[in-house]
Amino acid sequence: MRVGIIGCGAIGTEISRAVDEDGRMELVFLVDRHPERVEKLCSMLRKKPKFIKFSGEGFEELLPHIDLLVECASQSAVCEFVLPALRAGKDVLILSVGALVDAELLEEVERHAKEKNCRVYIPSGAVVGIDGLKSGGIGKIHSVRLRTRKPPCGFEGNKHVNFEELNEASEPKVLFRGSAKEAVRLFPENVNVAASLSLAGIGVEKTEVEVVADPTIDKNIHEVEVRGEFGRFVTLVENVPSPSNPKTSYLAALSAIATLKGIVSNVRVGT
Numbered sequence: 001m002r003v004g005i006i007g008c009g010a011i012g013t014e015i016s017r018a019v020d021e022d023g024r025m026e027l028v029f030l031v032d033r034h035p036e037r038v039e040k041l042c043s044m045l046r047k048k049p050k051f052i053k054f055s056g057e058g059f060e061e062l063l064p065h066i067d068l069l070v071e072c073a074s075q076s077a078v079c080e081f082v083l084p085a086l087r088a089g090k091d092v093l094i095l096s097v098g099a100l101v102d103a104e105l106l107e108e109v110e111r112h113a114k115e116k117n118c119r120v121y122i123p124s125g126a127v128v129g130i131d132g133l134k135s136g137g138i139g140k141i142h143s144v145r146l147r148t149r150k151p152p153c154g155f156e157g158n159k160h161v162n163f164e165e166l167n168e169a170s171e172p173k174v175l176f177r178g179s180a181k182e183a184v185r186l187f188p189e190n191v192n193v194a195a196s197l198s199l200a201g202i203g204v205e206k207t208e209v210e211v212v213a214d215p216t217i218d219k220n221i222h223e224v225e226v227r228g229e230f231g232r233f234v235t236l237v238e239n240v241p242s243p244s245n246p247k248t249s250y251l252a253a254l255s256a257i258a259t260l261k262g263i264v265s266n267v268r269v270g271t
């Protein structure tokens with residue numbers, strides 16, 4: 001499988017290395033607006049990609065060379081790169097899943113995929129329980145609740161929080177309680193998991209989210225509670241933050257790699 005990757009940050013680096021090491025996949029191109037990140041990543045690879053770009057200019061010309069595009073850049077990159085890839089009939093794997101909270105964009109992604117008969121892969125990311133939610137969703141789901149706790153550094157740069165105040169606090173602070181739709185709008189770099197759960201379950205309006213800054217922890221913790229006809233399940237994952245980007249959990253990169261390996265494998269385990 002020939003793969004092109006948008007984004008050479010915390011997740012893109014892990015995915016590129018995994019593709020480079022897997023004999024069933026080939027890394028054809030890398031795109032990132034920061035040349036130094038592309039160069040650093042390339043220096044870690046055994047086989048250098050054929051093409052490198054620092055912007056979306058001329059991006060369409062690269063598409064005939066791949067089978068699948070991986071987006072691991074930003075919400076805006078979903079419009080900029082994923083839509084052209086789908087229009088060109090390429091499969092896509094999307095990490096910035098928060099972008100799909102926009103109903104119009106989601107509809108456009110689904111329409112292009114259907115017209116061109118291509119696949120859109122959305123990995124479970126940093127959350128655990130998507131498998132049970134999908135299975136339970138074949139029957140009726142009554143409620144989906146997500147509680148996300150992160151150390152204050154996970155909120156640095158967010159324009160809706162006073163980071164200095166947060167960083168000095170010694171007690172956990174609830175930053176948000178409400179729908180997944182609103183959570184993703186206010187914390188776009190933090191709660192992609194809320195978007196993934198919504199897509200797998202009962203939608204962005206009904207999925208309930210709580211976001212907490214907690215100075216007593218050093219992990220990104222996601223607790224999920226799902227109730228439905230099937231019964232009830234609760235999951236808790238204590239994610240190790242990625243060293244190069246503390247907003248991102250290491251498991252998110254691993255989940256994308258597992259999805260890619262699932263695509264090129266003959267046997268698939270799990271829902």
Ligand SMILES: NC(=O)c1ccc[n+]([C@@H]2O[C@H](COP(=O)([O-])OP(=O)(O)OC[C@H]3O[C@@H](n4cnc5c(N)ncnc54)[C@H](O)[C@@H]3O)[C@@H](O)[C@H]2O)c1
Nearest residue numbers: 007009010011032033072073074095096125126192248252
């Ligand atoms: N699905 C999940 O569970 C999950 C979990 C964590 C992160 N994410 C999302 O995955 C994405 C990548 O995360 P990360 O931690 O690797 O981020 P990062 O900031 O470490 O890296 C992103 C890279 O993409 C590049 N980039 C961003 N927009 C671009 C554009 N339009 N054109 C070219 N380059 C662009 C940046 O320069 C940067 O190098 C983010 O959107 C993040 O919110 C999803």
